[in-house]
Amino acid sequence: MNKMLAFPKDFWWGSAWSAEQAEGRGETGKAETNWEHWFKTEPNRFYEGVGPEITTDHIHRYKEDIQLLKETGHNSFRISISWARMFPNGGVGEVNDKAISFYRDVLTELNKNDIKPFVNLFHFDMPYALEEKGGWTSREVVEAYVTFARTCFHEFGDLVYHWFTFNEPLGPILGGYLENFHYPNVVDFKKGAQAAFNTILAHAKAIKAFKELNLTSKIGVILNLSPTYPRSQNKQDLEAASIADAFYVRSFLDPMVKGTFPKKLVDILKNYNQMPSYEEVxxxxxxxxTSQILGLNYYEPRRVQARLTKINEQGPFLPEWFFELHDMPGKRMNIYRGWEIYEKGIYDLCIDIRDNYDNIEAFISENGMGVANETRFMNNDNQVNDSYRIDFIKDHLAYVHKAIQEGCRIKGYHLWTFIDCWSWINAYKNRYGLVSLDLKSQERTIKKSGEFYKKMSLANGFEYDTDKLV
Structure with a gap:
């Protein structure tokens, strides 16, 4: 049955991207980042050899882009601030006045257009000089990050609506220390555990510095959270799912929101001599x-089962020692990204936060669908007719609406992303934007999904066949 799904007053309709994925280097001065260094040394690891030199060239086109935000119905938008741009001498030393001017101009322009600036401080891009010092395994880097955060609070605090310490802090740990898809490409779980602990400590220290300034904004973190589903109700499958959940969901969620660490995870790390070093203080x-607000990035569920094969204990310690991924028959897939499409997962995630994390104020900070070769879907007006993305957004938002109706404090929805942006080692292979980007001309064209997004924002909702909800 078709029904108008109306969202709460002042709901945050927007999208998100990051400095390294959108700005381009520009002329403001900027230290070399870990990603720029990796691209320089191993360009073969990047799709079609495309690096982050220009990306969406937002540094030169931000006024034009902010008008496109208006034209696509945004009342909020998440950016990140480049640590390497703010501190071009390798992440420490004197702050860059040109960077301050650039970010103040961007934030002022957003506010002038009634678009609430959400600002994230760390979105995978670290000054390479700090990576050389050990990255997040180093206490020195933790202190450098706190200085960077405090500087941003001081310089931009009057312009920012909400702050976030990290986006998806699990990503650099998995990619950098376990799965070899993120610089520094080390496979060493104990180093990863140290980097994870230090990231959590940096988050807390940044929040402590933030509270000292008595700003009117809130500060939190943005986590990529995939609800974990067991293959069956068999007790071995349930235990496998519980362990996977501890590694991939509770590892950052518990300390960053509750201030405590999950006992199941700590016990495993102690038993296998994988604990990080730390001080009682x-x-x-x-x-x-702890976080005052929580961003929820949801793309796909995690399905696991008890291991069917024996682990080689002479190999590196990994979470998969305790479970295997379950390839559920009949699942719907985004074949371009290799991710399952399961809309109800976003509802289950919201309910988990409501029931187990004091119903902290939260919002969907990323959700989206990457599709390759979208020029196939261009109409006669050279506009991408991405009806699949419109359906994806509506199907997920219908479950967000259901969660809100059931008491979840979900204050907004941010799509990944605004304009097709550079996606780390995948470059521009999959497009996620409401606005398409021609890489050669840098021309921006609003897709059909961008037109839909504006209509949805203006109506503060959309019509939906609620019989589709489980």
Whole structure:
């Protein structure tokens, strides 16, 4: 049955991207980042040899882009601030006045157009000089990050609506220390555990610094969270799912929101001699400085089962020692990205936050569908007719609406992404934007999904066949 799904007053309709994926280097001065260094040394690892030199060239086109935000119905937008741009001497030393001017101009322009700026401080791009010092395994880097965060609070605090310490902090740990898809490409779980702990400590120390300034904004974190589903109700499958959940969901969610660490995970790391080093005062700082708001990035569920094969214990310690991924028959897939499409997962995630994390104020900070070769779907007006993306958005938002009706404090929805942007090692293979980008001309064209997004934002909802909801 078709029904108008109306969202709460002042709902945040928007999207998100990051500095390294959208700005381009520009002329403001910028230290070499870990990604720029990796591209320089191993360009073969990047799709079609495309690096982050220009990306969406937002640094030169931000006024034009902000008008496109208006034309696609945005009342909020998440950017990140480049640590390497703010501190071009390798992430430390004197702050860059040109970077301050650039970001103040961008934030002022957003506010002038009634678009609430959501600002994230770390979105995978670290000054390479700090990576050389050990990256997140180094306490020195933690302190450099806190200086960077404090500087941003001071310089931009009057212009920012909400702050976030990290986007998807699990990503650099998995990619950088376990799965070899993120610089520094080390396979060493114990180093990864140290980097994870130090990231959590940096988050808490940044929040502590933020609270000292008495700003009117809130600060939190953005986590990529995939609800974990067991293959069956068999007790071995349930235990496998519980362990996977501890590694991939609770590992950052618990300390960054509750200030505590999941016992199941700690027990495993102790049993296998994989615990990071820390000081007792660190635990106190983490306990006392937790997120005030939570961003939920949801793309796909995680399905697991008890292991069917024996682990080679002579190999590196990995979470998969305790479970295997379950390839569920009949699942719907985004074949371009290799991810399952399961809309109800976003509802289950919201309910988990409501029931187990004091119903903290939250919003969907990323959700989206990457599709390759979207020029196939261009109409006679050279506009991408991405009806599949419109359906994807509506199907997920219908479950967000259901969660809100059931008491979840979900305050907004941010799509990934605004304009097709550079996606790390995948470059421009899959397009996610409401606005298409011609890489040669940098011309921007609003897709059909961008037109839909504006209509949805203006109506603060959309019509939907609610019989589709489980």
């Amino acid at each position: 660190d635990l106190k700082i983490i306990a006392e400085n």
